[in-house]
Amino acid sequence: MTVFIIRRLMQSGLVLLLMSLIVFFGVFAIGDPVEIFIAADADQAERERAIAALGLDRPIWEQYFFFVANALKGDLGRSFVFNMPSIDLILMRLPATLELALVAVAMSVLIGVPLGMYAGYRPDSVGAKTIMAGSIFGFSLPTFWVGLMLILIFAVELGWLPSTGRGELGTFLGVQSSLFTWNGLSHLFLPALNLALFNISLVIRLTRAGMRENLPMDYVKFARAKGLSQRRVVLVHVLKNILIPIVTVVGLEIGQVIAFAVVTETIFAWPGMGKLIIDSINNLDRPVIVAYLLIIVIMFIVINLIVDILYSILDPRVRLGDMGK
Amino acid sequence: MTLEVRNLQTHFHTKAGVVRAVDGVSFSVAEGKILGLVGESGSGKSVTGFSIMGLVDPPGRIVGGQVLFQGRDIVGLPEAEIRKLRGNRIAMIFQDPMMTLNPVLKVETQMIEAIRAHADVDRKTAWTRARDALGQVGIPSPEERLASYPHQFSGGMRQRVAIAIALLNKPDLIVADEPTTALDVTIQGQILYEVQKLARETRTALIWITHDLSVVASLADEICVMYAGRIVERGSVDEVLDAPAHPYTAGLIGSVPSRNAKGQPLTQIPGVMPSMLNLPSGCAFRLRCAHADARCEVAPPEPVGPRGVRCVRPLAGPRTGAAA
Ligand SMILES: Nc1ncnc2c1ncn2[C@@H]1O[C@H](COP(=O)(O)OP(=O)(O)O)[C@@H](O)[C@H]1O
Ligand SMILES: [Mg+2]
Numbered sequence: 305m306t307v308f309i310i311r312r313l314m315q316s317g318l319v320l321l322l323m324s325l326i327v328f329f330g331v332f333a334i335g336d337p338v339e340i341f342i343a344a345d346a347d348q349a350e351r352e353r354a355i356a357a358l359g360l361d362r363p364i365w366e367q368y369f370f371f372v373a374n375a376l377k378g379d380l381g382r383s384f385v386f387n388m389p390s391i392d393l394i395l396m397r398l399p400a401t402l403e404l405a406l407v408a409v410a411m412s413v414l415i416g417v418p419l420g421m422y423a424g425y426r427p428d429s430v431g432a433k434t435i436m437a438g439s440i441f442g443f444s445l446p447t448f449w450v451g452l453m454l455i456l457i458f459a460v461e462l463g464w465l466p467s468t469g470r471g472e473l474g475t476f477l478g479v480q481s482s483l484f485t486w487n488g489l490s491h492l493f494l495p496a497l498n499l500a501l502f503n504i505s506l507v508i509r510l511t512r513a514g515m516r517e518n519l520p521m522d523y524v525k526f527a528r529a530k531g532l533s534q535r536r537v538v539l540v541h542v543l544k545n546i547l548i549p550i551v552t553v554v555g556l557e558i559g560q561v562i563a564f565a566v567v568t569e570t571i572f573a574w575p576g577m578g579k580l581i582i583d584s585i586n587n588l589d590r591p592v593i594v595a596y597l598l599i600i601v602i603m604f605i606v607i608n609l610i611v612d613i614l615y616s617i618l619d620p621r622v623r624l625g626d627m628g629k
Numbered sequence: 630m631t632l633e634v635r636n637l638q639t640h641f642h643t644k645a646g647v648v649r650a651v652d653g654v655s656f657s658v659a660e661g662k663i664l665g666l667v668g669e670s671g672s673g674k675s676v677t678g679f680s681i682m683g684l685v686d687p688p689g690r691i692v693g694g695q696v697l698f699q700g701r702d703i704v705g706l707p708e709a710e711i712r713k714l715r716g717n718r719i720a721m722i723f724q725d726p727m728m729t730l731n732p733v734l735k736v737e738t739q740m741i742e743a744i745r746a747h748a749d750v751d752r753k754t755a756w757t758r759a760r761d762a763l764g765q766v767g768i769p770s771p772e773e774r775l776a777s778y779p780h781q782f783s784g785g786m787r788q789r790v791a792i793a794i795a796l797l798n799k800p801d802l803i804v805a806d807e808p809t810t811a812l813d814v815t816i817q818g819q820i821l822y823e824v825q826k827l828a829r830e831t832r833t834a835l836i837w838i839t840h841d842l843s844v845v846a847s848l849a850d851e852i853c854v855m856y857a858g859r860i861v862e863r864g865s866v867d868e869v870l871d872a873p874a875h876p877y878t879a880g881l882i883g884s885v886p887s888r889n890a891k892g893q894p895l896t897q898i899p900g901v902m903p904s905m906l907n908l909p910s911g912c913a914f915r916l917r918c919a920h921a922d923a924r925c926e927v928a929p930p931e932p933v934g935p936r937g938v939r940c941v942r943p944l945a946g947p948r949t950g951a952a953a
Contacts, residue, residue, distance in 0.1 A: 520686075522728035529682055529723075530743040530794065531716030534708075540742075544733045619733060620778040 309609070316605045320598070324375070327597045328368050331590050371594075380598065381591030385584070390595040394577055398599075400470055401569070401576030403481050405561040407492055408499035413554055415500075416507025421546075423508065424515020425538065435508060442505030447564065451498040451571040458494060466491050468573040495572040499565060503557050510553055514546030548619050555611030559604045630697075631802050631834035632681070633657040637694035639673075639680045648905045650676040650689065652858035653931070658802070658851075661832035663825070665845030665866070667881065668855035671902050674838045675724075677855070678804040680704075681836075682721050683711040699801065717747040720795035724807040726788035730779035736763075736790055737775040743797050762793040767823060785816035792824060799831060806838045821848055843885045846870055851935075854878045857905065857913040864936040874938035876918045912940065920944075 346354075355361050359370065371381065380391045423432040459467035471491030474484025482488025518524060519542065527537045566578035573579075577596060584592040616622045639651040650673045658664045666674050679685050681696055683703065695702045698719065703711055723729040731739060740759035741752060750758075756775070763771035766789040779787055788808055795803055805824065809817040825848055828835045839845055845852055845866065852869045854862040854877065862875040873879040880898035900917040903909060912929050915921035920942050929941045 522723055522725060523731045525679075525684060526721075526723055526729040526791070527731065527739075528684055529715055529721045531712050531714070531746045532742060533712065533746070536742065536746075541731050541734065545731070548733070620735075621732060621780050 312609055319605060320601060323601045324372065324598060327594050328371060331593050332364060380595035383589050383592045385587050385589045390591040393592060394580065394595055394599055397575065397577045397580045399481055400574060401562060401565050401578060403483050403492065404496055404499060404565055404574060404576060405558060407496035408503065408561050409554060409558050411496060411500040412503035412507050412557060416504045417511050417550065420508040420511025421515055421538070424512040424519070427516065439505035439508045442501045447498060447502065447567050448571055450501055451568055454494050454498055465494050467494060470575060495568050495574050499561055499568045503561065506553065507550065510550055511546060514549060515542065518542045518545050548615065551614050551618060552611055555607050558607050562603065563600065630657050631660050631699060633697040634681065635695040635697065637677065637680055637696060638692045639676050639685055639689055640692050641689045643688055646906045649858050650905060651680060654860055656853050656860065656863065658834040658836060660834055661829065662851065663828060663835045663837055663849045665849030665852045666836055666838045666855060667842055667845055667852055668840065669902055670840055672855040673858040674855055675806050678721060678806045678836065678838055681804055682715060682719060716743055717798045718800050719802045719804065720800040722791050722795050722803065722805040722808040725811050726784050726791055729791050730787060732779055736777055736779065740794055740797060743794050747798050758797065762797050763790065765796065766793045785812050785820070788812060788820060796827060800833060802834045803828065804836045807840065809844065810839065841885065842870070842881050854881065857902065857908055859913065859939060860932065861914065861939045863932060868936055874943040875940045876920050876944060877914050879944055
C-alpha cells in the first residue's frame, strides 16, 4: 500500500511536470494578452513598460523556468486582470465549484444506483422501461438546453426555486458553503441537477447492466440456497459486486463534472471556477488559465488515487502493489 | 421418508416453445440414505435439484407434481416459508466451486449469514460454529481461513467451504449437484469420502447428482437414471450397475472404465441427446437405441416401485415398470 502510494506520487509528479509544459506553451500559442490591456493609443515606451512589468519580454524558456520555480513555492503568477495571485483567485472560487460538483455526483449515485438496480431487477416492468427511456434523454439532451428548461420551468413558471447565484452561505467547521443554509441549498438544487443529469443516466445504465450480469450468476443462486432474504441477496451480495465498476466511473465523474461545470455555471450564474476560466480565456489572462489547468490536473491525480484505493477496498482480488506497474 | 418427489414437472416457457426439462419425475430418499441421480448433461438433473429447493427461475416453473419434504408438500409454498427450509433443513451444493462463493465477501461473512438467517444467535456464536464446520470438512487452520476471501482458496478448498456452508445448519437433506465434477480426481475422491462419512454420521439424506456412474457406484444406496427429463431406470446400486435393464443405462455403464471389464474397449452411446423441444414420440431414447423397434414408438409405461425401468424391451433385469 505505502509502496503503491509512493510510486503513484512519483508518477504524478512526472505527469504534473509534463502537463505544466504543455499548458504553459499551449497557452502561449493562443494570443498576446498585451493587445487587450494596453490602450490602442499607447506609445511604444508605455507598451514596453507594460510588457516588462508582466515579464513578457523574456524568452519563453526563461519565463517557463521562472514559472516552475515560483510554482514550486506555491506561486502560480499574478492575474493580469485582477492583479492578485492567480492561485488565490482560483481557490476563492473553488468551494463554489466543488460544492456544485459534489452535490451533482451525490445526486448521480443516490438517484442513479436505486433506479438502475430496480431497472435491472425487474427489467420487463413499466417502471424499468420508463427509467431506461428517461436515461436516454439524460444522455442525449444538451446540458445548456436542459439548464435553460429547468430555469424556465422551476424558476420562471413555477417560481419554486431560484436560478442564479449561490444564495446565503453558512459556515461549518470553518468552511463556507451554500450547503449549510436552506437558502443556499435551494440555490444549489437546479444547477446541481442540471450538472448531474448526464451522470445519473450513466450510473443508471451501469447499475442496470451490473444487475443483469450478476443476477444469473451462481453465487446469487447459492446465496438464495442458503435461505437469505432476497433483500440481503440483492443489497449485500449483488450490490457489493456492482459497486466496483460504479466507484470507478463515479470517481472519474467528479473530474468530468468539475470540467463540465463551465456550462452550468455560466447558465446559472454560479460564481465558481468554471465561470472564472471562461472570463479569463476571454481576457487572455494567462496566469489564471495556467493555474486553473494545473489545479484541474492535480485534482484528477488525487481523484484517481482515491478511486484506486477504494477499488482495492471493495474488490479483495485487487492488490494495490500490482497496480500502476 | 425425508423426501418424496411425486410426478414432478418443471417446464421452461421459452420463445422457441415449452422445454419440459423435468417431466414427471418421482423418487424418494430416506433418512441417512444416498440417492444417485445420474444422466447425461442436459437430462434435467440440475432442474430437478433446483425444483426441490424452490429455486427455479423464470421462464421455468413447476407446473405439476409434489415435493413432499418430511411429509409436507413444499411446491408453491410462500417464499417466506420455503426460505425457512432453504439452507436450514434442505441445503444444496453446486457444481462449480469457483462460481458459488461471492468473490467480494469474506468466507466468515458468507458462513455467518447462513447461520443467522435461520437462528437467532450472536455473531460470536455463529463464528464459532462456522469455524467448527470448516474444521469438520478438513480445512486446516480454520480460524485464519475464515477471514480469507474465496480467491485465496484452491478449487477443492472452495468446494469444501461450500460443503461446510451446506452442513452449517445440520440439514435433513442435501442436494449435491455434481459437486466434484470440476475437481481433479484425487480431490474428488477425498471429498466423496468425507461427504459420505458426514452424511452417514448425521443421518442426512443425500441426493448426489452426477453424470458419472463410477462416482455413485461407491457412494449411493440407490440410483435413478434420468434421460430427457424422465427417470428411465431405478433400483439399488447393485441391481442397476450389475444388471442394467434400460439400454441407456447399459450404454452409460459401457462408457466408463471399470474393473470388471478390464481390457474391453469402451463403448459410446451413439448420437447426442435430442433437443428437449423436439423429442421423438414414444421412447425418447429410441433413435439412439440399438434395440429399438416398432413397439418403442408408443410411450413406455411409467416405472413404479423400488426397481423399475421405462422400456418396453428391457435388457436383463426386471420387466417393464408396469409389470414390476
Ligand atoms: N433457463 C432455462 N431456459 C430454458 N431451458 C432451460 C433453462 N435451464 C435449463 N433448461 C433446460 O433444461 C434442460 C435440463 O437442464 P439441466 O437440469 O441443467 O441438465 P443437467 O443438470 O442434467 O445437465 C436442458 O435441456 C435445458 O435446455
Ligand atoms: Mg447440471
